[in-house]
Amino acid sequence: MSEHVDVLIVGAGLSGIGAACQLRAGHPGRSVAVLEARDVSGGTWDLFRYPGVRSDSDMFTFGYRWRPWPSETALADGPLILDYLRTVAEERGVDRLIRYRHRVVSAAWDSATARWSVVVDHDGVESTITCDLLWGCTGYYDYERGHRPEFPGEESFAGQVVHPQFWPEDLDHTGLDVVVIGSGATAVTLVPALAEKARHVTMLQRTPTYIIPQPDRDPLAVALRRLPERVRYPVVRWANVLKLVANYQLAQRFPAQARKLVRRLAEKSLPSDTSYDEHFQPPYDPWDQRLCVVPDGDLFRALREGGASVVTDSIETFTPGGIRTTSGRELAADLVITATGLELKLFGGIEITVDGEPLVASETMAYKGLMLSGVPNFVFTIGYTNASWTLKADLVGDYVVRLLDFMDARGLRTVVPVREDAVGERPFMDLQSGYIQRAVAWLPRQGDRAPWQLKQNYFVDVRTIRRGEIDDDVLAFT
Template sequence: MTETATDFDVLIVGAGISGIGMAAHMTEKVPGMSYAILERRENLGGTWDLFRYPGIRSDSDMHTLGFDFEPWRHEKSIADGPSILEYLDQIADERGIRQHIRFGHKVIAADFHSAQARWHVTIEVAEGERKHLTANWLYLASGYYDYDEPFDPGFDFGEFEGKVVHPQFWPEDLNYAGKRVVVIGSGATAVTIVPSVAKKAAHVTMLQRTPTWMFSRPAKDGIANFLRKILPEKLAYRITRWKNITLQDKGFKRAREKPEKVGEFLHKRIRKIMGKDFDLTPFTPPYNPWDQRLCLVPDDDLFEALRGGKADIVTGQIAAFDKGGVTLKSGDELPADIVVTATGLKLAVAGKIAVSVDGAPIDFAEHFYYKGCMFSNVPNLSVVFGYLNASWTLRADINSDYVCRVLKLMRTKGVDIAVPLLADDHGLEEDDIFDFSSGYIQRGKHLMPKNAVGYPWRLNQEYVIDRKRMQSDPVEDGILALRKAQSAAPAAVAPDSTLVA
């Protein structure tokens, strides 16, 4: 892309769903462009390689968490971790992506040199050993949470004599057979762990500070499996994918428009499983459905564990940990041999990489999102932050496709730099970037880039609209400036770290 030789046209950070997806899109849409995937771990898969707790599974259907270019072939659409890894491994091998992955490469810093139109990337490859690579474009597919540290709610485990485990670092040799287990939390991780651990444990208690809205559905998509029998595989996948996208979108919008009706619907499903006289208090949150992401309960597994007496749910606040378990502020005691702190994740932006332009640090919280993909006045950089109200991969796919369109046009025009320009006196009206009350979202909002009310300076939660705009709007929209490095004056960086031409 430039007359000066570089290591790669594109460096992709992260070999999870987003990174593998970008590589696959590049292989198909911009053949001939060089790329490498830098992965800090020793295996691909990202979240699906890191998390090893019992029952690890998707909380979205795989017809939308899967890629638009690769059908999901398993019978279960709510898939376990190993099946998702198998899917990613297959894509990496069949498309020749694995040979482009550099494992054990942790990206520490990235500085864009405007005069060269190159990112200079600093990588840690071993204890105390660092190396450098350069590329014209940096694609951050490093996820949304801190791989090194989970959220710490500040528990003092005092005299507790049992074992404390966080799901993000689940020990391979943890033996919970016949043990009393308390799982602190009521989110997707806790809802997954409780029924799985209950199969072997003496008893499992899910201790929640506040309830969560839960939605039960079969792990198998009957319509999808029927369509696969009568239609070509790719056509059946496309139909199922669009069906599920439509249902997700309508369900979310109905929850926002008529939350009471949706709450009644969710409660009705639970009572159908648990009995008409079941006390719904543990499943009645103080907020509306979809103010936080719904928790999926595939095949009623959590409710079956509750009905069978292998698990229960307690709502309360922790007063202290004593030798034998947990004491609540109500005075109730929960005996425990193992405490699982499913208390959430820490949000991280850009994989905690120190990003700079011509040596000046970039604070993403001072920049606006551009099309949910790039950032105001930051050149040759794109990122994936998936949808909160739909599957992550829906955003990853449209972002990858869009960046490939930009790269292709840059190659055609013989330019080196693409940057969404925003003047200092832009006058944009800011919007709440996430209209969700989830704890990890609220704790990390100060780290997130800015969001405007009007498109394109925002991160939308509207996949159908985003997909249409990203595919059909012209790349040269009067905002995204394309230019040659050698024809541009050296960039100056304002005090707020905003790159200006």
């Protein structure tokens, strides 16, 4: 006999905890279970343990809309975020819904019964849970494997090579020469944190990234600290939303002016002997790839104080004592950190079938960025690439609550987006970042018009996802 729940959520990270909280509030009578493959909750914020790990989105939009972020800190570190998530889960009773070490192996939809049959592995023993709605909150990257290129001569290197996704608990970098390979969010976080104890840290990048400083404490939150939280939080949150959306839209429409603005913000923080053009001017426009934000300009401060430096070059080979670049420069290293990126994994790698047919994600089209064409009673949460992840996660939760209200009121059991033949295809994500481009061929598609097109605009999505009509002639109900 298999167990049955009304809604089955896969993943107990930021998205899964939020989804369960919104369901508990909007549909308290529904049975809900949250399956988590790991031993603990928190997702990304428990997995990543490297020095300095933090959010690169402000916490007033990265925190849930319905549960204020309890601090003036704008860019919080991993432990603070993890404490926030677990506190929210405990406050809302969601911690009691989570089943740890429950890895979802497969999910099969059966139209005859209008149910999902989900095979779950718990400590090597498989069981089946059925559900009416399956909600994927697994994020979009592979927890078991980061992007790790093989470099020439690695076997000759006398030091240690570490990927940030799998940071050893006992690693002591005190007094070491460290090379961090990469220029993305992880690299710019690691460099100033490592520089506090290392002899020297070199950020070795093949291509620069746009990097801008941001105050560690939100100035508006500080100014309004005397106001009640119920008043202050919405004001600060909306101010940050406006800033995020405006910055992205301005960068898209006026890239030359955006380049100048980023340059002005960064250049005044750099030491005089560090060339902006060589090390901080990418060959693409702002927001073609995600911008990196550094709290109080900590990366630039590490460069000014001499604890860190930047080298823009490519790797010719590892040597016993470090790395030699293609220009012939020798970089001494006792420790090399490969901050070379993520590998995407859709829906946690679950094998999905619909009436016996395997799901091929690239043959589907995303509906409002939260459902897939031809896949009934299935929702997924993937946040924004140009703003806070949680802004979109909250909207998906709002939508699911409204969708279930709509179906309950009409006695409906199934819902499925039906793709229109005339809709043209576009890539699911339009950023040029390497981790997205490596996966774009097997991701779902988006369309060239609503509701299949992903605008990556919170204000548009508030109108279409939170407030738009549920019955829009695209969804088919039975």
